[in-house]
Amino acid sequence: MSEDSKKLKKELGVKDIFALAAGTSLSAGFFLLPGFAASEYGLGSSVVIAYLVAVFALIPVVFSIAELSTAMPRAGGAYYFIDRSLGPLFGTVGGIGSWLALVLKSGFALIGMGFYIALFFPQYSEHIVPISILASIALGLINWISAKSSGEFQKWLVGVLVLILAVFVSGGVTKIEPSNLSTFFDFPAQALLSTSAMVYISYAGITKVTSLSEEVKDPERTIPLGMFYALGVSVLVYGLGTLVMVGVIPLGGLLGNPTLAADAAQAIFGETGLYLISLAAIAAFISVANAGILTASRYPLAMSRDDIIPRVFAKISHNGTPIYSLILTVVFISLILVFLDPAKIVKLASAFQLFVFAILCFSVIVMRESRIEGYDPGYRSPFYPWMQIAGVVSSLWLFSSVGISSKLFTAVVVVVCMLWYRLYIRKKLKRDGAIFHMFENLGRSRYGGLDTELRGILKEKGLRKDDPFDRLMAGSAVIDLENKDGVDFETVVNMASEEFGRRIKRFGSRELERRFIHGAGVGITPVTEEGVALPHLRLDGIDKMEIVMVRSCAGVQMPPDPESPGLQVPKARALFFLISPSDDTNLHLRILARMASIVEAQGFFTDWLSAAGEDDLRAIFTRSEQIITVNIGKWDSAAHSLTGKPLKDSRLPQGCLVALVRRGGQTVVPGPLTILEEGDSVTFVGEPEAIEELKTKYLRGAD
Template identity: 25%
Template sequence: MPLARRLTLRDAVAIGLGSMIGAGVFSVWGPAISVTGDGLLVALLIAGVVAFCNATASAQLAAAHPVAGGTYAYARAEIDPWWGFVAGWCFVIGKIASCAAMAMTFAAYAAPAGWQVPVAVTAVAALCAVNCFGVTRTAQVTRILVVVSLIGLAIVVAAGFSAAPAATPAPLPDATAYGVLQGAGLLFFAFAGYARIATMGEEVADPARTIPRAIVLALGGAVSVYVLVAVVTLLVLGADAASSTAPLADVVHRAGWSWLSPAVRIAAATASLGALLALLTGIGRTTLAMAREADLPRFLAKVDDRWQVPRRAELVIATIVIGIVLVADLRGAIGFSSFGVLLYYLIANASAFRQRADVRRYPRWLQVAGALGCLLLVSTLPVVASLVGTGVVLVGVGYRMLRLRLARR
């Protein structure tokens, strides 16, 4: 059964913004500044350029292939099924890790000490239930979460600019080329949500027109927000942001707006929920597409007759995310996620590069730049994350090889 085309341009932009303006914008500045020093804005520019190249590739592919599955479906059509499988597998494993990271971040802001794990588990279960009752409800909830998040960020920006003339931020260390690239990799993790729109291509109305516009609009909005937040963080905190676990709350506090700190905390928790909701939705659609082709168990290809959502896939994914929350930490989840996401976009650029001239919307050099950017950023990830990621990718490849061999027999 096909999925219903119910998402409008506004819905798609909201889902993209909900994915990008998530926990990353409230938490990434400390780790990023610790490695970039005074090169933070350069790192942000690099991450934004790579994200734009990848976004245009995703938009071009989604317009030509308006089906669920994102780059999994695109690479199957443009290159071959093996490339599609690797892309889909990288997306699923990377974004499942992202879900765990978002749930942990939500709990860090919203839960009292000692209650973070049960609150994170509850958040995953609750948002899985939202997804199981229809994609239009997902879009409605995401819009609300995005608005609350933007209100919190507006408070941070207003407080930061009001305090900037009198602020004495701690001096930043000099930037190094490797540090800037590593910071760009961290910041890219916070950006990488625009593909969520493409993975829902089977549920978007007028996809050839809506999906490219939604991806570019959502990315442009997210970049604007990130630039403003980066500037006020540097102006008010400087190097002190590197040691802060809640840098935006510290910006508000140092600006003398401490009475609004709870609002920022609420916005951070809300942003985490928005990203988690959109992530769960996108992974469910890619899992559905892979199960339809038997690259994952066909049991997961069932679409609910009443609500027209891949309910079995949603439930299985939520269960795995809860398992990761119970055993992993935030740093490990982010590193593993970045590895999978960057490989996913590498294949997206290769797929877009292969498209015919009559469906091409952007020049090929953008796809080349995006692929090189993904390779450059993935090379800066921690060694342990890269090794674990490589191992999990090989496990997936081994599973598909075994399935194909058994099918031939």
């Protein structure tokens, strides 16, 4: 395997995503910003309300990004989402700009860490920049070891941070002076909105973890949970923490105070409190830098894969980390620390994030309205499209409230990225985003490769917990042609259609045969080089999926590919005919993707061709802990108690059902009124716990 074709390791769980998301949120917004926010528009103690109002503007963004990341869990997060929805021009702007914003924020965090370290060691106050550079290199090395190592380090940092802040809040609520809150609800509405816009960016880091989507285990569950937990904890910390600050410190010591958190901690716990809050601040700034370097390094990787920047940055090390992308990120942070003042520039980069948030919310609308079948998010944003419209409007409104220098910075980044696209990228790429799928009048520019790419992601994500794959395969019909030679595709279609006709009463076997033959005639039943074919139909008016498996050791002669009539089509030794309801396209694609993953696995054909019978063929596609086949014997079998009554009265364990019954050499498709008989071979499927309970309760002594 070439170095740049290696894959990132999937090793991040919910706790890792939570720690990375929360760690990028709980930093300057807590330790530096409250005093400035309280004085900027004269809000005073009401700044607490501004922090709570600000989060409402972020909720649509979080919902939108959660949906995109579960549909397209790929490195680069915002870059990948924007590129695949709006095309490479917008992707270039979003990717380079987001990477730059993360790099600047990481540099700012390292400088903040250096200042707090200088409080403990004043002799190093003149060496903050060298200390910050060394810290960035150290964090880069941790990231190089593995994303999991960085995640574990992040969990320790966030654990220390949250613990100290919990002590700060619990000790501080008893020290709140009611007189300090006398004007808590007395504020001008415009001042509240302007201050909310100012503190909004405190929460924005929560979304950056989507850059690591490709390295997340079970991303459809892990990413939304990690982000939502982080958002909830951040809201609690900011709300209660700022309440303690303004309640403990009088108004005169509140306004414009950059060390408000430290002063409040000292007022509550004395010198011990000052040291504790300083330790929390150091942990917070290191966690921001650590998460920033980790997430930022995935942007050059993703853009390099797409030829937005040179391919060298796509290289994956033997550790499973993007080595050159990581080096680029650390070097760039070090250069910023040496030549620029990140504390001044980071505010400008924050405005660019608002611009990207608006694009991301719009991207959800584009992806949904494109009707691309491969777009299958495990989490769907509620209240579509109003949630996304609210996200676009709120992000642009907040962007309009920033200063002219921040707007100019965004404009410069956009122009530079557009020039880069025009001079370096445009002639190299021949693809477009999903937006071209939205409008029929742009159909000639439609990029068909996007659906193929998304289907590849479907295969990689795998099945969802409730997908009926095991039940479907356990209940499948099997046609075993063994070594019979000279069998053509039409004959096999006829045999499969006869089997489907017995299971699907709405359609006759002749109609199903006609549809399968037509599908092969228009090229929707390709055959792999190894000899696997997956003919499939989606039909109106049926309520469940059915599958027929066909084994032919000698091979079935397939019809020629209509797009390449002169090309020799290999014989098919494994054919899987799938029929599913037309109203659940995504489930249909996930089942096909799962089957494709199994047949592409090494050793499949060895198992397929050597299987002793139908049960062995089905077993290739089912997980042993979720399926069991039992031969119901005479009275000495505990399973005999299941005979003589309808299945609906059998009181099987919850989460377990009968998928297939073999009786006298014939297959019986079970239903609620099916009565099991002595001598039946019964296949049960269900959750592992249910199968284990079934064994304990009924199957003592069963084969």
